[in-house]
Amino acid sequence: MNDFxxxxxxxxxxxxxxxxxxxxxPRNLALALTGEVGELAAELQWKSATEIAAGIDGDLRARxxxxxxxxxIYLIRxxxxxxxxxxxxxxxxxxxxxxxxxxxxxxxxTAKYTELEHP
Amino acid sequence: MNDFxxxxxxxxxxxxxxxxxxxxxPRNLALALTGEVGELAAELQWKSATEIAAGIDGDLRARxxxxxxxxxIYLIRxxxxxxxxxxxxxxxxxxxxxxxxxxxxxxxxTAKYTELEHP
Amino acid sequence: MNDFxxxxxxxxxxxxxxxxxxxxxPRNLALALTGEVGELAAELQWKSATEIAAGIDGDLRARxxxxxxxxxIYLIRxxxxxxxxxxxxxxxxxxxxxxxxxxxxxxxxTAKYTELEHP
Amino acid sequence: MNDFxxxxxxxxxxxxxxxxxxxxxPRNLALALTGEVGELAAELQWKSATEIAAGIDGDLRARxxxxxxxxxIYLIRxxxxxxxxxxxxxxxxxxxxxxxxxxxxxxxxTAKYTELEHP
Numbered sequence: 421m422n423d424f425x426x427x428x429x430x431x432x433x434x435x436x437x438x439x440x441x442x443x444x445x446p447r448n449l450a451l452a453l454t455g456e457v458g459e460l461a462a463e464l465q466w467k468s469a470t471e472i473a474a475g476i477d478g479d480l481r482a483r484x485x486x487x488x489x490x491x492x493i494y495l496i497r498x499x500x501x502x503x504x505x506x507x508x509x510x511x512x513x514x515x516x517x518x519x520x521x522x523x524x525x526x527x528x529x530t531a532k533y534t535e536l537e538h539p
Numbered sequence: 540m541n542d543f544x545x546x547x548x549x550x551x552x553x554x555x556x557x558x559x560x561x562x563x564x565p566r567n568l569a570l571a572l573t574g575e576v577g578e579l580a581a582e583l584q585w586k587s588a589t590e591i592a593a594g595i596d597g598d599l600r601a602r603x604x605x606x607x608x609x610x611x612i613y614l615i616r617x618x619x620x621x622x623x624x625x626x627x628x629x630x631x632x633x634x635x636x637x638x639x640x641x642x643x644x645x646x647x648x649t650a651k652y653t654e655l656e657h658p
Numbered sequence: 659m660n661d662f663x664x665x666x667x668x669x670x671x672x673x674x675x676x677x678x679x680x681x682x683x684p685r686n687l688a689l690a691l692t693g694e695v696g697e698l699a700a701e702l703q704w705k706s707a708t709e710i711a712a713g714i715d716g717d718l719r720a721r722x723x724x725x726x727x728x729x730x731i732y733l734i735r736x737x738x739x740x741x742x743x744x745x746x747x748x749x750x751x752x753x754x755x756x757x758x759x760x761x762x763x764x765x766x767x768t769a770k771y772t773e774l775e776h777p
Numbered sequence: 778m779n780d781f782x783x784x785x786x787x788x789x790x791x792x793x794x795x796x797x798x799x800x801x802x803p804r805n806l807a808l809a810l811t812g813e814v815g816e817l818a819a820e821l822q823w824k825s826a827t828e829i830a831a832g833i834d835g836d837l838r839a840r841x842x843x844x845x846x847x848x849x850i851y852l853i854r855x856x857x858x859x860x861x862x863x864x865x866x867x868x869x870x871x872x873x874x875x876x877x878x879x880x881x882x883x884x885x886x887t888a889k890y891t892e893l894e895h896p
Contacts, residue, residue: 438645438647447808450808451700451703455697455700461693465690486628489625492614493632495611498579502603504600508542527557567823571823574816676880688817692818695810695814698810707804710803722861726852729810730863733845749780752784752788765796
């Protein structure tokens with residue numbers, strides 16, 4: 421089994437072992453996802469691009485990695501309770517985006533980029 | 540290569556082919572992630588648990604799956620530009636959570652659950 | 659001067675006195691707003707409607723009030739740096755919503771409500 | 778009556794006239810707030826500081842003003858259903874922040890600023 425599928429199984433076993441399915445409704449998990457993305461945003465809120473580039477090799481990366489982990493865990497759990505396969509859905513979306521943003525039109529093109537509401 | 544690693548490669552190739560690395564800074568991607576989680580939340584905002592349970596077999600699941608895909612794509616891209624391995628970080632987090640929320644204490648226990656600020 | 663205008667003035671004086679205008683860009687403040695709304699969502703994430711109704715007379719209200727204050731302060735500050743009058747804009751939006759959601763069509767009507775993507 | 782109090786009354790009358798109190802639970806409104814902050818963030822996600830400064834005198838300000846209005850309306854409505862006075866709470870928070878961030882220590886001081894997790 422690959423790492424991602426194994427992760428999804430561990431996330432589900434964790435919840436089942438603690439009978440936390442009762443709390444893991446789609447709406448509760450959407451609120452939890454909001455909370456974690458908020459923590460990720462807060463790590464970056466007062467930092468300049470230069471400070472982020474400097475910090476990314478140290479403590480900042482560790483804190484961001486912790487938030488990324490939380491977001492991913494809740495996204496997997498949200499998907500499980502909704503019957504969604506997140507990897508398959510993202511593959512399908514990338515395929516649609518490849519058609520919507522042809523390389524020759526979208527390349528290095530911020531005006532187009534902004535207009536097209538890119539992925 | 541497994542599906543998830545293949546997805547991450549496609550996400551990176553998509554951005555590189557269009558020279559979109561210039562837009563994909565950590566802060567821009569954090570704002571994009573906020574936008575997508577907002578869209579996911581908006582799908583659920585006025586629906587009762589009963590309506591969600593009924594809708595999850597139809598159009599609602601398709602709309603939620605589309606938002607899950609967007610969140611996952613941006614989370615992968617954010618991780619790439621920050622040098623973070625999301626699957627490895629989430630595995631490490633589940634391991635920490637298993638220690639922090641012992642099954643016997645956390646089982647079916649909403650009071651404890653809330654206090655512990657669970658994963 | 660009324661309480662709200664006085665609040666806006668205090669928020670501006672606070673930032674000016676500390677030379678924090680340099681950090682208060684629209685993007686930074688959007689990230690800060692995301693962080694605070696995330697904290698507000700996190701207060702509610704595992705609570706049932708019954709628990710919230712019970713808690714709203716005690717500690718929960720105090721914690722939510724603190725998050726509401728943070729969201730309002732950042733929303734005011736975001737508006738100031740963008741040259742937006744939040745109260746005037748919200749009045750104009752309510753006027754538009756009154757036209758978009760006629761009482762007789764929208765009353766007690768969840769189906770319509772959901773469809774119309776209400777305010 | 779001042780503009781802000783009048784706004785709050787209009788927001789409440791709007792909901793009462795349509796019997797929307799049934800949808801306006803604290804959790805639903807927290808999800809709605811997340812959706813609107815996500816829309817605000819999405820307006821800024823790919824724009825540089827220079828592009829924002831240029832756009833703030835035109836269409837961009839109008840779009841941001843619309844999102845600010847939505848966030849403020851939901852924040853007022855959330856406060857109403859939770860029994861919170863948002864202006865009074867924000868005044869109290871600014872007072873606490875004035876004590877926590879003394880002018881002489883916080884002035885023009887990004888290091889301190891970041892550490893102090895400023896308002």
